[in-house]
Amino acid sequence: xxxxxxxxxxxxxxxxxxxxxxxxxxxxxxxxxxxxxxxxxxxxxxxxxxxxxxxxxxxxxxxxxxxxxxxxxxxxxxxxxxxxxxxxxxxxxxxxxxxxxxxxxxxxxxxxxxxxxxxxxxxxxxxxxxxxxxxxxxxxxxxxxxxxxxxxxxxxxxxxxxxxxxxxxxxxxxxxxxxxxxxxxxxxxxxxxxxxxxxxxxxxxxxxxxxxxxxxxxxxxxxxxxxxxxxxxxxxxxxxxxxxxxxxxxxxxxxxxxxxxxxxxxxxxxxxxxxxxxxxxxxxxxxxxxxxxxxxxxxxx
Amino acid sequence: xxxxxxxxxxxxxxxxxxxxxxxxxxxxxxxxxxxxxxxxxxxxxxxxxxxxxxxxxxxxxxxxxxxxxxxxxxxxxxxxxxxxxxxxxxxxxxxxxxxxxxxxxxxxxxxxxxxxxxxxxxxxxxxxxxxxxxxxxxxxxxxxxxxxxxxxxxxxxxxxxxxxxxxxxxxxxxxxxxxxxxxxxxxxxxxxxxxxxxxxxxxxxxxxxxxxxxxxxxxxxxxxxxxxxxxxxxxxxxxxxxxxxxxxxxxxxxxxxxxx
Amino acid sequence: xxxxxxxxxxxxxxxxxxxxxxxxxxxxxxxxxxxxxxxxxxxxxxxxxxxxxxxxxxxxxxxxxxxxxxxxxxxxxxxxxxxxxxxxxxxxxxxxxxxxxxxxxxxxxxxxxxxxxxxxxxxxxxxxxxxxxxxxxxxxxxxxxxxxxxxxxxxxxxxxxxxx
Numbered sequence: 001x002x003x004x005x006x007x008x009x010x011x012x013x014x015x016x017x018x019x020x021x022x023x024x025x026x027x028x029x030x031x032x033x034x035x036x037x038x039x040x041x042x043x044x045x046x047x048x049x050x051x052x053x054x055x056x057x058x059x060x061x062x063x064x065x066x067x068x069x070x071x072x073x074x075x076x077x078x079x080x081x082x083x084x085x086x087x088x089x090x091x092x093x094x095x096x097x098x099x100x101x102x103x104x105x106x107x108x109x110x111x112x113x114x115x116x117x118x119x120x121x122x123x124x125x126x127x128x129x130x131x132x133x134x135x136x137x138x139x140x141x142x143x144x145x146x147x148x149x150x151x152x153x154x155x156x157x158x159x160x161x162x163x164x165x166x167x168x169x170x171x172x173x174x175x176x177x178x179x180x181x182x183x184x185x186x187x188x189x190x191x192x193x194x195x196x197x198x199x200x201x202x203x204x205x206x207x208x209x210x211x212x213x214x215x216x217x218x219x220x221x222x223x224x225x226x227x228x229x230x231x232x233x234x235x236x237x238x239x240x241x242x243x244x245x246x247x248x249x250x251x252x253x254x255x256x257x258x259x260x261x262x263x264x265x266x267x268x269x270x271x272x273x274x275x276x277x278x279x280x281x282x283x284x285x286x287x288x289x290x291x292x293x294x295x296x297x298x299x300x301x
Numbered sequence: 302x303x304x305x306x307x308x309x310x311x312x313x314x315x316x317x318x319x320x321x322x323x324x325x326x327x328x329x330x331x332x333x334x335x336x337x338x339x340x341x342x343x344x345x346x347x348x349x350x351x352x353x354x355x356x357x358x359x360x361x362x363x364x365x366x367x368x369x370x371x372x373x374x375x376x377x378x379x380x381x382x383x384x385x386x387x388x389x390x391x392x393x394x395x396x397x398x399x400x401x402x403x404x405x406x407x408x409x410x411x412x413x414x415x416x417x418x419x420x421x422x423x424x425x426x427x428x429x430x431x432x433x434x435x436x437x438x439x440x441x442x443x444x445x446x447x448x449x450x451x452x453x454x455x456x457x458x459x460x461x462x463x464x465x466x467x468x469x470x471x472x473x474x475x476x477x478x479x480x481x482x483x484x485x486x487x488x489x490x491x492x493x494x495x496x497x498x499x500x501x502x503x504x505x506x507x508x509x510x511x512x513x514x515x516x517x518x519x520x521x522x523x524x525x526x527x528x529x530x531x532x533x534x535x536x537x538x539x540x541x542x543x544x545x546x547x548x549x550x551x552x553x554x555x556x557x558x559x560x561x
Numbered sequence: 562x563x564x565x566x567x568x569x570x571x572x573x574x575x576x577x578x579x580x581x582x583x584x585x586x587x588x589x590x591x592x593x594x595x596x597x598x599x600x601x602x603x604x605x606x607x608x609x610x611x612x613x614x615x616x617x618x619x620x621x622x623x624x625x626x627x628x629x630x631x632x633x634x635x636x637x638x639x640x641x642x643x644x645x646x647x648x649x650x651x652x653x654x655x656x657x658x659x660x661x662x663x664x665x666x667x668x669x670x671x672x673x674x675x676x677x678x679x680x681x682x683x684x685x686x687x688x689x690x691x692x693x694x695x696x697x698x699x700x701x702x703x704x705x706x707x708x709x710x711x712x713x714x715x716x717x718x719x720x721x722x723x724x725x
Binding site: 348457461494502 | 569575587
Binding site: 084087089113114116117119120121123124125127128129130140141144145189193 | 422423426427428430431433434435436437438442
């Protein structure tokens with residue numbers, strides 16, 4: 001796997017040259033990975049309402065360090081909202097979100113920004129800057145947060161692009177990329193600052209099988225080689241069971257169940273089993289609540 | 302009747318809400334401005350899209366307005382035998398009123414709407430959100446440079462408009478209609494005052510620049526993040542800027558030139 | 562980084578053009594050129610009535626502008642207007658008995674101060690005072706005077722005619 005070698009090389013390379021800013025970022029990540037037992041994200045009795053619509057009603061989630069955790073649920077359960085709550089972009093109505101020992105809603109803005117440098121969020125659309133080339137997109141966080149010389153910056157960006165297999169696409173604009181390539185560029189940008197945690201928002205949605213395979217492999221590989229923690233929000237059960245270590249199932253603002261993919265497939269909850277195997281009918285009924293079918297038909301006669 | 306009153310109430314409430322949000326937003330931009338001292342490159346890039354790309358429109362419009370002023374002014378003045386005052390008429394109209402106001406209206410249409418659409422689309426495609434998650438404040442990185450570029454560009458564009466307009470008036474008046482060239486310039490110079498006219502015109506255009514840039518970036522940042530929301534925000538930018546500029550122009554004119 | 566260069570050149574041209582326009586407005590369009598030589602000395606003159614004289618109105622000798630009105634204040638002891646003029650420093654040989662009058666350029670033109678040199682050997686010193694002044698001619702007064710004279714003259718003729 002040449003990509004892995006390159007990634008490792010990138011880490012050594014940075015340390016070897018003693019580039020202050022980036023080293024500080026990495027040391028932060030290294031320091032953290034020592035106390036391995038403590039979950040990296042601890043969510044306690046989280047309540048969040050969008051206007052009058054309650055999205056989360058007392059949710060407890062622990063994201064273990066160094067693992068890939070999947071958060072699943074039907075469409076519209078606020079999975080993206082959860083990621084934004086972890087990133088501190090949204091404020092919960094009640095409860096706490098603690099990331100790496102810091103409550104994201106209580107810390108100062110500066111501390112929150114320092115925390116965000118150590119986590120990345122991969123948006124569903126990629127959210128690449130449309131006016132910058134692929135190269136500049138990946139270079140963006142480095143340019144914003146470090147003062148590396150141009151030559152080192154170039155090497156770093158090319159290494160990140162090599163890791164996602166798009167070193168040759170560096171001069172393209174986001175408009176010239178396919179959806180899958182855009183996501184890979186976004187992934188390269190997300191690992192630019194060597195974060196401790198990456199959150200993926202629906203990484204497989206709308207991609208062809210080859211791209212899905214590539215992204216799955218990248219997620220697994222980056223997680224293991226960089227010692228990351230990954231959170232994947234999705235409803236693609238099949239893909240998730242293949243790569244994740246731990247699963248959370250959310251529906252109706254509550255956690256319906258959690259455990260390893262194997263636990264989940266044999267869960268006692270009928271709802272979880274229905275979701276895992278994608279049955280059309282079960283605890284989640286096929287029919288929207290309605291009066292009795294026969295009565296309804298006769299009523300018109 | 303009740304429905305009508307309710308609508309009035311909710312409309313005025315939402316107007317005040319937006320006004321409040323807009324003002325708070327302005328404060329946040331102002332707080333973000335000092336950080337730009339370290340990143341002049343960001344402002345330069347925006348000066349290009351806000352200022353340089355508006356230049357052609359401004360220069361052509363200025364030339365046309367100046368030429369029309371020369372022609373119309375001549376037709377009126379010649380009846381009183383005072384066509385020598387043409388230079389004064391063209392210069393005063395441009396420097397005091399038309400330069401700042403028309404340049405601001407054109408600016409809103411060309412650069413303001415583009416700013417709104419750009420920021421609105423960045424919001425709609427989660428680029429702003431993504432930036433925030435990368436621990437980069439979009440207010441500092443995206444909004445503030447555009448705001449400052451608008452404020453710097455506006456007086457320069459208005460000055461270009463006026464200067465080119467005077468030349469346009471000169472071409473028509475002196476070149477085509479035969480007004481004496483010396484009289485054209487000397488009448489102009491004796492009646493146009495550096496402080497009362499030119500400087501006040503520049504102050505006006507700076508004020509208009511602030512307002513136009515503020516409205517443009519606010520509408521973009523506050524846009525509903527979808528296609529329809531961005532298109533509505535773009536329209537609002539042009540309409541609101543036009544109203545604000547015309548209203549402010551009246552107030553500023555009364556303050557500046559009222560006591561003469 | 563070709564694009565960056567284009568942008569920088571474009572912005573450079575833009576800012577230069579904007580500043581050039583401002584300079585043109587200041588130098589060519591406005592009266593700045595008249596101010597550039599602010600070096601000079603001041604003399605004052607008192608007038609009963611200054612008519613429409615304004616600050617920065619011209620001060621001329623033999624029709625040539627040699628300075629500008631700097632300030633106009635009302636002296637409420639003598640009920641007179643005190644006009645301070647700034648005369649360019651190269652014109653420092655005005656006789657001490659120079660007189661000043663406020664004239665109008667053309668029938669409807671603006672008003673200015675015309676200085677008429679006298680024959681004194683001594684020159685006006687900076688801060689000096691012009692003693693001989695003639696106030697502005699107020700058109701309304703002249704018209705009133707003219708009508709009054711005309712009416713008075715007409716009556717006289719009639720009486721003369723009626724007497725014999």
